[in-house]
Amino acid sequence: MKTKISQIISKGLLFAFIVLLGSCNYLDVDQYFDDTLKFDSVFTQKRYFEAYLWGAAGQLPDESRIFGHEYAPGITAGDDIFTVMSSDIFRGSAFALGYVNPDNLRGMNVWSDMYKVIRKANLMLARMDECQDMTALDRRNYTGYIHFLRGYAYYHILMTCGPAILVGDEIFESNLDGPAYNTYRATYDETVEYICSELETAAAYLPLKASIAQFERPTKGAAYALIARLRLHAASPLFNGTSTARLYFGNWKRTYDKEYYVNQNYSEEKWALAAAACKRVIDMNVYELFTVSKDQNTPQLPAGVPTENFPNGAGGIDPFKSYSHMFTGDEPFKNNNEVIWGRISEEVKGYTQQSFPQYMGGYNGMGLTQKMIDAYRMEDGKTIEEAMAVGEYKEGPNDFTSGPRDFSDYHLNGNIWQMYANREMRFYACVGFNGCYWPATSTTDGSYRLQTVKYCMDGNAGKYAGTVGSDNYTPTGYVIKKYISSYDAWRGNSSERYEKG
Template sequence: MKKYILYILVGIASWGLASCNGFLDVDQYFNDLYQLDSVFTKRSTTEQWLWKVYSRLDANREICNKMSSGFNFASDDLFYGDRTATVPCQSYQNCEYSPSKMLNEDRWGNLYCGIREASTFISNVDQCTELTNDQIEDYKAQARFLRAYFYWMLIKQWGPVPLLPDEGLDINLSYEELSTPRNTYDECVDYIVAEFEEAAIHLEQERSTAYLGMATKGAALAARAKVLLYAASPLYNGNHDLFELKDEAGNPLINQNYDERKWARAAAAAEEVINTGWYELYTVPVSEETVLPPAEVRSREFPYGCGGIDPYESYRQLFNGAIRDMKDNREFIFYRQFNNAGATGGEDLIDLVKHSYPHNSGWDGWNTNAVSLKQVDAYYMFDGRDKDNASEGYPYHEDGFITADDADSIYKFVNRASEEKYQVSRRFGNREPRFYASISFNGCVWESENAYKNQNGTVDIQNKPCNYYRGGENGKTSSEPEFCPFTGIGLFKYYHPDDTWQTSGAVYQTYKVEPTIRYADVLLWYAEALNELTQEYSFPTYDGRGTVTVSRNVEKMRSAFSQVRFRAGLPDADNYDDAAQFRVTLKRERQIELFAESARYFDLRRWKDAPTEEVGPIKGFNINITSSKREDFYKETVISRVQKRWMDKMYLWPIPKNETDRNVKLQQNPGWER
């Protein structure tokens, strides 16, 4: 009977991203077995093996990837509108995928390849005599972190998955005998958490410049907290809607009983990240250019208010590449350091920004990323009020346009942003700083500081406001109808003033890193988890040397949550004493703070809010209206191009059919045909 090997890797001579179609489909690697002994005798090839394991994080390109993992464009806030109507992330919206028609079918297999590669490394790295004992322990911990992270990526998308033995499987077993059923979700979580804890004990807290972006102690602890937060959330904590997902004996793979202790574990894990004292929110000092928040918010220095910082630049520079040395950024805990287009097939942050950058009239971007009106309306006013309860000092109007006098008095961000103030709708005035750092609208200035001068000595696109009206400089045209954000609202986040794509030839791209876990997220996890507690709980620390005790401590919730609000120039929340009200506030804060970071797609699912938030039409403005009738442009418009659809089976992705065909014990997710 034919034998199969589960832990042999792609050819040692090839360190590229070779295809790996499934965790049972490894017959092609049989001939490489004899090479393992030689690989781990040298430091160079040992390190190459580890770098290859890191390369499997390619499947984690969830922010900028619109093809294999386009979750950033698959919720209710941000959409990709390029010329190709069949871009996978568009199909995520209306469930145009199935076990036999996967939009990211290689992801499952590549992640299991990474798991096997990491296990092989852990089992063999001790053979390398050219490494010191400390280096071996650190490298082994990095591989352990990666293995756990790959499992995390699997359960985030598919729910409970098979856990493979760390040492691999017996090569003498038959293919049928190697078929592996899914573990329970709780078993997966416990394994992943234990692996992160073990990795954290041996990982370094900080990496040298040459190794930035690689696993650290803080990354392991933060990833552990994230896994535990998802496990505590309604989708996996007493969710009867997934009762059909059972093992062969009829036992549910997702626990049907609610357990508050899961929230407590998540809170304790987040507190351990905070207690390292290593991380902080990134801030930029106040300057003459700062648009000062209301006096009551800036009366105290950050982090007890927003005094001394520039909220707009603090948020904007965090993402746009302004931080040249990531050692100066203590907010990004784990991130993708190497995201150049050549390494990712054009699916990187530079590519994302180019698809946001204006098109025509000297600009040479694609101008296709579109933001929903729902996302725009989520942002607070400048003083922290909701737009429907705006104050006289910072009013909200849906009619009319901002004049020069208005901009010089109260619409200060628009004054900074636009030289053609009359083009700016009053609905875009007096918004919080994160709005202006994230959203592009008619009159929003794209600085293009590196644009070339024309023959007459002028620069046609430098510090120029964009124009999304039909027939306008960046609006819809008959010849190129899709080079315009189809909601009439564009994406500004990640854009750096130096980034320039000019039709005359000037191209300048600021290097950017892709955030995966940042400290603001940890603070929000902490507040969210504490909010759900009704009693006190104690847990041992990750290293067993201490104890963490958590309860619904309002002051601890405030300490975490308020930092995020103050960095944004907003007042603190006022509803900590009401768990239900604060839950609503926290969800909205995550929608704003983590916009365009691939968080909302999974947040709506883990909260079980997707059936209400991801149904109904997408709304924006009418991009068929010219500037001569600009009032009509801003009439709320249903965007027929994106057909939203929700079915409960969309909580979890279908396992690829080729995987369930190969592994007869692999149960399919509820609602999907095997």
């Protein structure tokens, strides 16, 4: 069953972008209502109600903040990126370094904000009928959005804080004494089931697809995909009665009934539920894997790689562009049928500056680890260990390439270490390595355009290249380039960046 789940994910949900419920209509208007209108006025007109709805949605965490800020904990908490820059900026690194504790959550506590969103959702469901200028279709649409909003708020509580206190439709008064709010958390599984129930309800009302104008609003597919993600988490070893679950949660019981908060008995059924949830998204036949057709610059497929047309093989497509354009903005995000739910993100675009060399206007600090580099395969699918055994992979101090290589609008310099040659296309789309090429073609300034960047200590992007004592260098000798287009530049005349999803 686990193998089937992996196959399902790789075919249909690998790039399920579950990000912030956002749109140009999402106005944070609470202060407006507090100061200029009686609260009851929110429910007198549709336009006030809608503004209140989008204002509540605006309180959700921004999932596009994948590198830092408040969204917990971010990719800097993992073992694939390391930075020496401030953990006050990159909250995930604070988590990984053990700085986060119950007394100082480093901005990662979403508990109170999410219950504010939940209370607003309950209030809207209870009083929506007071808006006399709403049509039946309006009420149907809002019902779907509100249930999604409530389920998504609980989702953030579960992901960040663990099992939630489920309040149902109750609208708590905000001026009661503390004991009035005392209650128990649900278990992890109870929380998952409640969230999935909310999202199932939402899916019954939400549209199959959003229009371009309403691109960032949730759809039926977004609800189903979020259910699939939850089911996968619930089936995973940490929450499904394995030795890992017993190690971390074996002593965590609810006081009044001694129920374990996290399941201590393995359930194969959870994998079946996860598989069915993933397959449901695939069977909608709304989404398809993103590809870019091959052209004269597409490299020949290596020996042993199936040449049948995609998806039966790797023929007919450009492997580099089919991967990199998912993230760089070279393909307009709203035109991408692989995206289940997304938003145009200034956060992701802004964070590309963290990888640019300092002299090119960046901060040069998002360091990929060697372990991550070694995980990328060779272009024919061999691991680096398999390739080394037959002499196709070398990493000796004197093993350098000869001439340059150009493919798929990517330029690979000559005279670089052999360990960076003949790697898979995801490697070139994602990794900035010593001697790599940074096009930055949006600028016309030759000092920052068409650059060869070196990360050795005394290189132009090395530790000693910037301001003395600066943290603007990569301690690993690599940076992440996954979201960076060849067009993007941060310094020089006419420097611009593409929009990112």
